[in-house]
Amino acid sequence: MDIPDELLDTIEGAFWPPDVDLFRTLLAATATHLPGDLAELGVFYGKSAVLLGASLGDGEVLTVVDLFEAGAPDEQNQGENDASYAGLTRAAFEANYRRVHSALPVVVQGLSESIVDHARHGTHRFVHVDASHLHAHVVADIDAARLLLAPDGILVLDDFREEHTPGVAAAAWQAVLTSGLRPFAVSPHKMYATWGDGSRWQAAVEEWATGTTWVLERQVVNGDSLVRIGSPVSGTLPPDHPARRFVPPVVWPLVRRMGERAGLRTGGTRDQR
Secondary structure, eight states: OOOOHHHHTTSOSOOOTTHHHHHHHHHHHHHHHSOOEEEEEOOTTSHHHHHHHTTOOTTOOEEEEEOTTSOOSSHHHHHHHHHHOTTOOHHHHHHHHHHHOSSOOEEEESOGGGGGGTSOSSOEEEEEEOSOOSHHHHHHHHHHHHHHEEEEEEEEEETTTOTTOHHHHHHHHHHHHHTOOEEEEEOSSEEEEESSOOHHHHHHHHHHHTTSSOEEEEEEETTEEEEEEEOOOOTTOOTTOGGGGTSOGGGHHHHHHHHHHTTOOBTSEEEOO
16 A cells, blocks of 8 residues: 655645655565565654555554553653653544554553553554653663664664754664664665664665665665665756755755765765775
């Protein structure tokens, strides 16, 4: 089932290019090469969950978890919820999901790491973590995702590069350095990683990028190949391209020249030695 961008845009939430296309690409790749369950820790109003649900195959299960309107167990977490997620309810999520799919996923209301008590272990091909930004909670969520994932399953970690979420960044790179997590791609907002072999998934990302306006730069991190997906630098973006919402038109010629001087090209890769 294909979920068009126009339908996704009717659901509240931040789910930016190129991550929507990366989700589609990697969900399709895992469905072909690594059939299994799906999970999302932190669903907000369901924007990315409906895309996960569209990828479900026979016998596969999507499990989602969120506090929704339930109170958080500690003051810091409750403060984060009050600031960022006020008004979120389970009913609102379920209504959005039912607008797209006839049946709900397995919905767990509680702390995100509690998903391990409701989902199968070692069977998941794709787990999206977009829950609390507090360091201790993110560490627990990453541990939970590892328990759920199949050996080559994909962990997607949101907000690991945002200025207001240092706890996510710390937990992400902590997992890389101490638990063997291997990132194979990073977008402006999300890390795509596995505890197994990410070469097949990285190849799918590179194939997707061919012919797009996104910049790919290949780097080596902790001994593994990683592809960084950067913002478009082409001056030929269509007027309605989402990237134009963030860069004033007068700046595009300068951005294009800077990209050319750096040796970056859209729809291709640049090796960094």
